[in-house]
Amino acid sequence: GRLDGVLAVGGSGGTSVASRAVQALPVGVPKLLVSTMAAGDVGPYVGAVDVTLMYAVVDVAGINSLSAQVFGNATAAVAAMAREYAARRAEPAAEEHRPLVGLSMFGLTTPAVDEARAELDRLGYEALVFHATGAGGRTLEKLAADGRLVGVLDLTTTELADDLVGGVLSAGPHRLEAAGAAGIPQVVSLGALDMVNFGPRASVPAAFDGRTFVVHNPTVTLMRTTPAENAELGRRIGAKLAAARGPVTVFVPLRGVSGIDREGGPFRDEEADAALFGALREAVAGTSVELVEADAHLNDPGFARRAALRLHELVTAAR
Template sequence: MTTVALIGTLDTKGEEYRWLADGLAREDVRALTIDVGPLSDAAADIPAAQVAEAGGSSLTALREAGDRGAALTTMARGAAAVLVDLYRRGEVDAVLSVGGSGGSSVAAQAMQALPVGAPKLLVSTMASGDVSPYVGESDVTLMYSVVDIAGINSLSEQVLGNAVAAIAGMARAAHARRERPADSAHRPMVALTMFGLTTPACDEAREELTALGYEPVVFHATGSGGRAMERLAADGFLAGVLDLTTTELADDLVGGVLTAGPDRLTAAGAAGVPQVVGVGALDMVNFGPEASVPERFAGRRFLVHNPTVTLMRTTAEEMRTLGERLTEKVRAGHGPRAVVLPLRGVSGIDIEGGPFADAEADAALFDAVRTGLSGSDIRLVESDQHINDPGFGRAAARLLHELIATSTQED
């Protein structure tokens, strides 16, 4: 039977979760309750004590410690372990949670542990602000609760009723997908990173990869996009990675708003996934509206890309450091790897006569990459082209195809 896991603090939200379970029953969907309340002794299919044990502790220990934050962290870890196990065994098809900040944080961590494609719906009082902690790099669906999750009233029953209908529909579709036999003709999935200012190269590469028999999946290099790609590489979804746009490294180094964190450009290498790495848009650091740029960058070269995005040109020193970091990360991996350098510019505005044209800074990047890869078995391909020139993206796609073929032969 199609089953939805209900994750929540059943001691404080018991009325709401009973209402959700009844609503799912009317949709002919079974509810499986997971209690994550560290102070809860409520009846549940997976009681709080079991969740605490899965998180590496016990309810007694959590209560004696008296640290709510630590208790919620443990319950979140346990809920993730329980939910992943249930999903892998085919016992749940989707997950729904409703709550405030504490309950949402616990449920979100559990949801993020599920693979992409598993339906996840979080109805939260926190869904109208900064939602990045609740979504991460997963496909969590958020719904703002409008009113607090405190009893069922004429407003909340409309919001929660929509949530029940939505998760029931998603769960039925997911259940049907899992029961269908696998498509043996499915094309190998290849990741491709793109930015607005590297779009021509990435579009050309995507078309070439499609022609070569792959399923290219494009990730927007905006921090969350890079993290999502890293996770898919680590989880074994990808046959290869064409990482043409590594601009998130610049934001991580300098302090921009689109950083993907220190682990960017590590997962494919750690997993041995064939990868071609580029230097797309390393000429820029991203900020929000012009007024939001920190004062410490006064005097730097800027371009207002649009009302909400301000770009700052990276210096020669920063470009040299980026080249060193990039090669260090690539060298730390294993499997077939290559780095491609477009010697006439790395973005749509780093071009002769363009606002970010800086031959000295680009040369610092290229020299650092050459030095960093010297003596390694990693291929370095230099092209006397701009990154968006016709042929560059296509050649990079063909190079990745070659590396994947080499990896397949070795296996």
């Protein structure tokens, strides 16, 4: 069949139903939901694709002077996106098709990811960078599972900390499994595993009182992971990678894993980092996972470039 765009309008029930349907469509097909629920947690409605949510402001039953404006904008938008999509689809696919590599990033691992992206670009890959927001990690996993990627450079595995401790940016317990299951070459690091994410400071559950926090901005609060949590993360990551069917190299940055976990930073905690590294070392000992320990910080020049080069070697050897 042919489908150039979807528009759905609803309250809580309608949005729940429509979102299931549009999440099955590929990225690029316009999907616009006008919803009374679009001013809260939209995670379940968006999933891993480009769902667009317009807040309905007023109830969606009937037309009034406010909803006429909102619905007018929505219909104009979806019609234009559908025309745009149809035009893109009709274009001869003349552009170059470079092999795709997936990367994971965070604000606090950006220097590393920028360097890796430049290196991958130089090596002839197209680098797709996913924000480790839960949805980003799920999208990366989905593209790997779908066989769209020739390699994964998973520098920022922080979503596993939110899954373990209960932060708001979890990508679920199966993060870091799809590439391994699909046999896709991966180079993995430990970016931002020093933190769990919450919303505004006041929204952090009282159970975490006494922990170390950094208020990143008015809507994002970061909490330092403990040595015990980091050890468990090391074990989990090691077990996931040991189960991979493709080649895996782990790069361990011995001087810190995020912009605020370096010497002098507010999340600097050598005991916690050592627990992470030690548990990981133990979990991959005797397996086919290659471990590269570097006397460097994750964001230090050269660290991510080496990781990108190693991925290129794995991808080339796998061909």
